[in-house]
Amino acid sequence: MxxxxxxxxxxxxxxxxxxxxxxxxxxxxxxxxxxxxxxxxxxxxxxxxxxxxxxxxxxEDGKEDPxxxxxxxxxxxxxxxxxxxxxxxxxxxxxxxxxxxxxxxxxxxxxLATDQSEEEKEKRRKMAEDESAVVAGMQEWLRRNGDKLGKALPGQEGEDVAMSND
Structure with missing residues (x-):
């Protein structure tokens, strides 16, 4: 190679x-x-x-000559x-x-352009997974604790809480 x-x-x-x-x-x-x-x-x-x-x-003759x-x-x-x-x-x-x-x-x-792009893709994928887990956790917490906050929250009636990625 x-x-x-x-x-x-x-x-x-x-x-x-x-x-x-x-x-x-x-x-x-x-x-x-x-x-x-x-x-x-x-x-x-x-x-x-x-x-x-x-x-x-x-x-040539097998002896070591100087x-x-x-x-x-x-x-x-x-x-x-x-x-x-x-x-x-x-x-x-x-x-x-x-x-x-x-x-x-x-x-x-x-x-490191090729290695870096692969590394960046992996970081972005992991970040998206983490973001999804955080959003799901927040939605669940809001569903359970929304009545304690004293106002109706969008996630209580089965609606999804929309979070923007601005």
Whole structure:
């Protein structure tokens, strides 16, 4: 699933000019895909560095020969490239987090839109149930205690008490 999202992100990034992406505002999917790409890059580059550092020198005859100058330079170059890529990914991740903080502060980022709408629907449903229970309780109380109040109440003769939701 994650790889499909990453491929989709890369395709959209190539297809859309940078100004369009920034002017429309980043979506939650874009942010998640970007975070996923950057963290995956960090992990890959760190793994590359560890692979180079932990790999035993290659020996053709089964004996461990000391590494040659070419082997050492090859490993050094590989580590340098992986380190530079890892630093670049970390810097991009820092820029992304800074951008997200700015968007959250100024209200331009709504990463929880779908979750929030589901949560809001659940809150509204629960509130409607609570409201119905309160209305029913008030009607019952008015039916039982209406004569004690000294005046006829609409709910006493079997009529429903209408409550407005203004």
């Amino acid at each position: 994650g790889d499909n999202l990453i491929e989709q992100f890369k395709a959209e990034r190539k297809a859309a000019p940078r100004e369009e992406v920034l002017s429309s505002g980043p979506s939650a999917e874009y942010m998640r895909a970007r975070i996923q790409i950057l963290t995956k890059t960090l992990i890959q580059r760190f793994g590359d560095i560890l692979d180079v550092g932990l790999a035993p020198p290659a020996a 590494p040659t100058l070419v082997d050492t330079m090859n490993k050094k170059l590989t580590v340098d490239v992986a380190t530079a890529a890892m630093i670049r990914a970390a810097e991009e991740l820092m820029v992304l987090t800074r951008t997200m903080k700015e968007l959250w502060l100024f209200g331009g980022l709504d990463t």
